[in-house]
Amino acid sequence: MTVKKTFSRTTALIAGTAMLLINGVIYAWSIYSMPFGAGFGWSNAQLGACFTVMLASFCLGGVFGGAVANRRGVRVSIPIGGILGCIGFVLCMFLQAHLIWLLFVSFAISGIGVGFVYNGVISAVVPRFPDKKGLASGVLLMGFGASSLVLGGLASRLIASPGFGWHLTYILTGALLLAAAFIGLPFVLPPRVDRDTHAAAPARGLTPRQMLRTKRFWLLFGSAVIGTGFGSGLIAHASYIFVEGGASESVAALAVGLVSVMNGLGRIVFGMLNDRCGFRISLLADAVLYIAAGLIAALVLGSSAVVLVVVMMLIGACYGAVPTISASLAEEFFGPAHYGRNLGIVNLSILVGSFASTAAGAIQTSTGSYAQAFYLFVGLEAVALVLILLLGRTKSIEY
The missing domain is CATH 1.20.1250.20 (MFS general substrate transporter like domains)
Structure with a gap:
């Protein structure tokens, strides 16, 4: 070979x-x-x-x-x-x-x-x-x-x-x-191998159909949908949230940029955390920080623009963690043989979560504030926390 x-x-x-x-x-x-x-x-x-x-x-x-x-x-x-x-x-x-x-x-x-x-x-x-x-x-x-x-x-x-x-x-x-x-x-092309009679065994892994039958997939997918919805639902309205919090439009524009930067840094930091500590710790840390940041944001909305910017930056970092960890776990959980196909299905969580921004906008329109939207997403993230705990208790899949 x-x-x-x-x-x-x-x-x-x-x-x-x-x-x-x-x-x-x-x-x-x-x-x-x-x-x-x-x-x-x-x-x-x-x-x-x-x-x-x-x-x-x-x-x-x-x-x-x-x-x-x-x-x-x-x-x-x-x-x-x-x-x-x-x-x-x-x-x-x-x-x-x-x-x-x-x-x-x-x-x-x-x-x-x-x-x-x-x-x-x-x-x-x-x-x-x-x-x-x-x-x-x-x-x-x-x-x-x-x-x-x-x-x-x-x-x-x-x-x-x-x-x-x-x-x-x-x-x-x-x-x-x-x-x-x-x-x-x-x-980016992976190494090409010319196989002879002593070629190595082919890559192993679950097919998409087999993956969809596992408890691990649905627990991961459910937590990813909620995590994506939390981040995208609020970050899409970030500039309006900052203005409601008392920031000027120029400061709000700068703060949106800072949230974007933290989103990128969060992808690297949580990726490294996943490599070092495993998916249980990285997913739990993401969910706990999400909940803490969301609660603080709801409580200080309209009273402290500085604290609001800080916790929104934290939400940006947590949002970046979701697709990063999911991309890694799609191979870790279900194997390399069908990684591309399985990753595409796992990433459908982005589509489902994208409707959260519509919900956040509707809540603001009906109540005049984004506070209730924060409480809604915190409640949903608590559900995600339970899913992550259940995911951590599942056994590795043999393939």
């Missing part, structure tokens, strides 16, 4: 992080959608619905991308994702006021493409770090989460530039998605 030369795992991690940094532009939706309200007269509700469609498409793209990667390899799934991502942004060039359906179609295509790349990069890179799965997934997802802060700021300036505008910004974004997939691909 001979192994063909490939790039080191550190190089693969750096390249994968750069690829996900570019593909994370889907989380800069609030910036990319800015021209459409005034330009085409589309409401915030319509634009918000488009974001939900894009996020759903991203999750489904992860599932389909995992299936393609499992069958044909990431050397096929990642380029497909780059092409679809590019097509979606370029199609927006043809938008007109009466063609809002095209906006939904365009971002559904881009969302699927990003899901392909996201799944392909993680499933190619994380298994190369059997000793540091949490750290590897944390670094990768830090890049994905940092995109809205890094590339979102650049896109905002380009869109506002008279000599550039949103049309060229969309074309440039599509080109970046395409280039990232094709240029980054060789660096």
